[in-house]
Amino acid sequence: MKASVWIASATFLMCSAAMASEFASEKEAEALVGKVVTAVKANKAKTYEEITAKDAKWIDRDLYPVVYGLDGKVLAHGQNAKQVGKELIDLKDPDGKAFVKERVDLASSKGKFWQDYKFTDPITKKALPKRAYCEKLDDTVICAGVYKR
Numbered sequence: 001m002k003a004s005v006w007i008a009s010a011t012f013l014m015c016s017a018a019m020a021s022e023f024a025s026e027k028e029a030e031a032l033v034g035k036v037v038t039a040v041k042a043n044k045a046k047t048y049e050e051i052t053a054k055d056a057k058w059i060d061r062d063l064y065p066v067v068y069g070l071d072g073k074v075l076a077h078g079q080n081a082k083q084v085g086k087e088l089i090d091l092k093d094p095d096g097k098a099f100v101k102e103r104v105d106l107a108s109s110k111g112k113f114w115q116d117y118k119f120t121d122p123i124t125k126k127a128l129p130k131r132a133y134c135e136k137l138d139d140t141v142i143c144a145g146v147y148k149r
Contacts, residue, residue, distance in 0.1 A: 071104075
C-alpha cells in the first residue's frame, strides 16, 4: 500500500473513532442505567437529586438518565428539572407515539428493554430518533438513551 493511501486510511479511521466518541453508545447507556439502579438502591433521594441537578457523575455528553414512576410521573431527569413531579403518561413524541405510556407498559411486562422514539437532543436541540435502554426497579423505570445520528 502506498504511504499516501495508508495515511489517508489511518486519518479516516482516527476521525471516525473521534466522532463516534463524541456521542454516547448503547453500551454506555446500559452501563449508566446499571449505575443508577445501584445508586437508587443505596440512596434513592440523593440519587434523584443528583440526576436532576445534572451532577457530572450522571451526565455524559448527550447521555443522561431519566426515572419515571409506573404512573408516568417523572421522579428524576438529567436534562430537564422542570419535568420532575409531572405526570407525563400521555406525552407523545413528534410522530404521535405515547412513549412514556409504552415505556411504563414495557417495564411492567419485560423488566429490561430497549425502546425507540423521538426526543429533543440536548446538543443540537432538534428532535432526533432515540433509542433508550430501560430497567424496572420496584415501582419505577430507569432509562438512558442514545440518539441515532
